[in-house]
Amino acid sequence: MPTPITTSEVAKRVVNHEETLILDVRNTDEFDDWKIEGGKVEVINEPYFNLLEGIDPVADKLDKNQEVIVVCAKGGSSQMVAELLEEEGGFTKVFNLEGGMKAWSEHLEPVKIGDLSDGGSIHQFVRLGKGCLSYLIESNGEVAIVDTNRMIDIYEDFAKDKDVQIKYLIDTHLHADHISGGRELAEKVGGTYYLPPKDATEVTFDYEALEEGNDIVVGNTTVRAQPIYSPGHTLGSTSLIIDDQYLLTGDILFVKSIGRPDLAGKAEDWVGDLRETLYSRYKELSDDLVVLPAHYSFAEELGNEGSVSARLGDLYQRNKGLQIEDEGVFRKMVTENLPPQPNAYQEIRETNMGKINPENEKQREMEIGPNRCAVHG
Template sequence: MPTPITTSELAKKIVNHEETLILDVRNTDEFDNWKIEGSKVEVINEPYFNLLDGIEPVAGKVNKDSEVIVVCAKGGSSQMVAELLEEEGGFTNTFNLEGGMKAWSEHLEPVKIGDLTDGGSIYQFVRLGKGCLSYLIESNGEAAIVDTNRMIDIYQDFAKDKDIKIKHLIDTHLHADHISGGRDLAEKVGGTYYLPPKDANEVTFDYTPVEDGNDIVVGNTKVKVHAIYSPGHTIGSTSFIIDNKYLLTGDILFVKSIGRPDLAGKAEDWVGDLRSTLYSRYKELSDDLIVLPAHYSFAEELGKGGSVSARLGDLYERNEGLQVEDEAVFRKMVTENLPPQPNFYHEIRETNMGKVTPENEKQREMETGPNRCAVHG
């Protein structure tokens, strides 16, 4: 029988940059839209129905002694294919990804980014199947979480293991590609939910506004979450400086790209804000700040241990989105050179406003697929 492999086990292989061979048996259009990626990941796509009459379509592509992880949408078809590989093909090292891509989309891998000056630490939660990044800042038994994902149990379990109390839940902006868990988690733990007010005009719930210059203190030490208004991805987008060392940029600036300004239908209106944030406001900050974005788009952005980060000064030298001196060229790039809108982005925005509350299974469906929050040069 094929050996099951959990999303956690697969995640460890990817963040540790281990050689990983995946046989994805979903339909080709589903595969082309969204797949498992990593710096040392090789993926072969052979739809399940091509293998019903025999494994010949993959027999010549994969060594029988190689470790092969078979993947499908939910884990059922991949189990059958893995069994065929063993029974008919003589494969000796096959694994089936439990829960398939559906489970992979929801896995969060915590990675320690570093220690803070007056005690405490900052952790990045990497959602490998979606490219989402969230952050937990802890000090003296308290924690703040920034850009919380929908799967809030993972943060609660992490906090319990570390014996810390979650006090502050912060969103850098109103998200359009994934459902925020910030408000739900705040209710569960009795914490405070913060949202930039310029993104909250249509929300149906109470929240605490977070605005330029506000400080949120975590623990009894001097660890501060300092807000900086940085519009462009949305009109309310707000960045945060942690411990005068880390810059949480939300969806404004990524390691290899920049944020898109069109997810609320305001590309022409917001492109000037985006340029001002990237080419003026951030330029006033220290080059030594470590940029921690809310998303990543490329497997090569995963660094040591799976973390995604870069020095701000280095990004001004190598990120193509920060190299466009001509404003007209920049405007054209960020309004015309855009990937497709995220799946269900309108419904996700309405969910994050509190206007609708889809059933959990519908929420999972809405989030399926890659993140599409970036402009790619």
Template sequence: MKAASALHPMTAKELAKIIINHENLTILDVRNTNDFDDWKIEGANIEIINIPYFDLLEGVEPVRKHLQDDKKVLVVCAKEGSSLFVAEQLIKAGYPDVFYLEGGMKSWSEHLEPVKIGDLTDGGAIYQFVRIGKGCLSYMVISGGEAAVVDTPRMTDVFETFAKAHGARITHTIDTHLHADHISGGKKLAEKSKASYWIPPKDAEEISFEYEKLEDGNDITVGNTTIRMTPIYSPGHTIGSTSLIVDDQFLLTGDILFIASIGRPDLAGKAEDWAGDLRHTLFSRYKELKQDLTVLPAHFGKITELDMDGKVSARLAELYEKNPGLTVAGEIEFRRSVTEKLPPQPHAYLEIRQANRGKIQPSEEEQREMEIGPNRCAVHDN
């Protein structure tokens, strides 16, 4: 074997870059098998092995047949401690290039990677923030020294820092719907930035704080240019789900339409009622829009949905050709596909909805626990 090297930490940001750049990496995940099967790190050139921590307490012999001496190894656990212990044992056993993930899967779940989507007609740009460990997508529209943030997660500091670095002041935060898979940071960021907070009124009937109504006819202007964000009522995932057309180029679909699936209508217990709304949005409302709009969803299901630049997007016309949720033939078949044999619902989704209404105030650690796992907002578990 090669001479042992020092133990190295790896940040979630460094891991995200490796995945986005399609670099080779071997991951040893030492969480229990149930947690691993439910949610794991994925990537085009990632080889991942699951051997629970308790199987390695007496030595790393069970790992030997899985690891190659000339490959970088990253050890991962839930919070960091177990992976650090196993990584140290690998170093003692003579393995070079051994890393552990700082903060474990919790830090992986919270990392946001900004990617530029494109320029706006009258100046400015739109950026996608990829929460790569959870499959969540947020957006920032910057124009004329102002910024609007769409579908903000609870980690708001990254948006404040990014806007400041681009010479912009956050003037609007927007939720396309009442989220059930993650805690919204929209209201918090609006308060910190003295910005307006927007949410669809039909999703806000039980909300306990003030907000602006995100609905048809209430255009949102960003900056002193003609960049406008036009709300389009598009129910189906929730009764209030509202899409945004930005600069007549980009369609922010929230959780209604994804790249490889469509939004599920069952997270409020009203799948049968909302299936018709979902079909009308997808096959009537969206069909009336320009088909060359770039679709920017609020989630992705698999790492394969990221392109070579690390962004998640597609032309609307392309999705009508290849998205399985948009190729269902008839109404009966469609209704069956969005109400039967759905993937498991998001972890703690009922509590998350209550938190996003302002009905409960979980601590930071409780919020982390509530969000653990994949988003599961789509009909198809890709």
């Protein structure tokens, strides 16, 4: 029988940049839209229906002595293909990804970013299957979590293991690509949920305003989450400076791209805000701040230790979205060079507003697929 392999085990291989061979047996259109990626990940796509009569279509592409991880949508078809590889092909190192891409979409991999000046720390939770990044800031027994994912158990378990209390849940903006777990977790632990008021005009629940001038003190007073109004991706988008070291940019600035201004249908209206934030507001900040975005788009953005970050001054040197002097050219790029909208983005926005509350299985389906929050120059 093929050996089952968990999303956690595959994630460790990806973030540690281990040689990994994946046979993805989903339909080609699904594969082309979204796949497991990493610096040393090789992926071969051969749809399951091509293998029903035998493994000939992949026999020449695979080495029998190589480890092969077989992947499908939910883990069923891949199990059968993995068995075929063993029984018919004589492969001895075959693994089946438990839960398939559906489970991969939900895995969060915690990676330590660094220590804070008072002895606290900041961790990045990397959602490898969707490119989402969230953050846990811990200081003197207190925790703030920024851009919380829907799968809240991992944050609770992490805090429990560290014996710290989750007190603040912060969304840098109203998300359109994934369902926020911030409000749910705040209610569960008795914490405070923050949201920028300009993104909250249609929400159906109470929240604390995340706005410039209202610092959030986490633990010792030396650790401040200092909100900076930075519109452009959304009207309310707000960045955070943590401990004068880290700049949490939400979906405004990424390592290799910039935020898109159109997920509320406001590209023409918000492109000026986006440029103002990137070319003026952020320019006034220290070049030495470490940028920690809410998403990444490319496997090469994962650093050696599996985290995604970059020095702000370096991004002004190498991120093409920050080097367009002509405002007209910039406007054209961010209004005409847009990827497809994220899957079910309108339903996701309404869920994050509290207008609808889909069943859990429906929420999982809504989130399937890559994030598409960036403009690539």
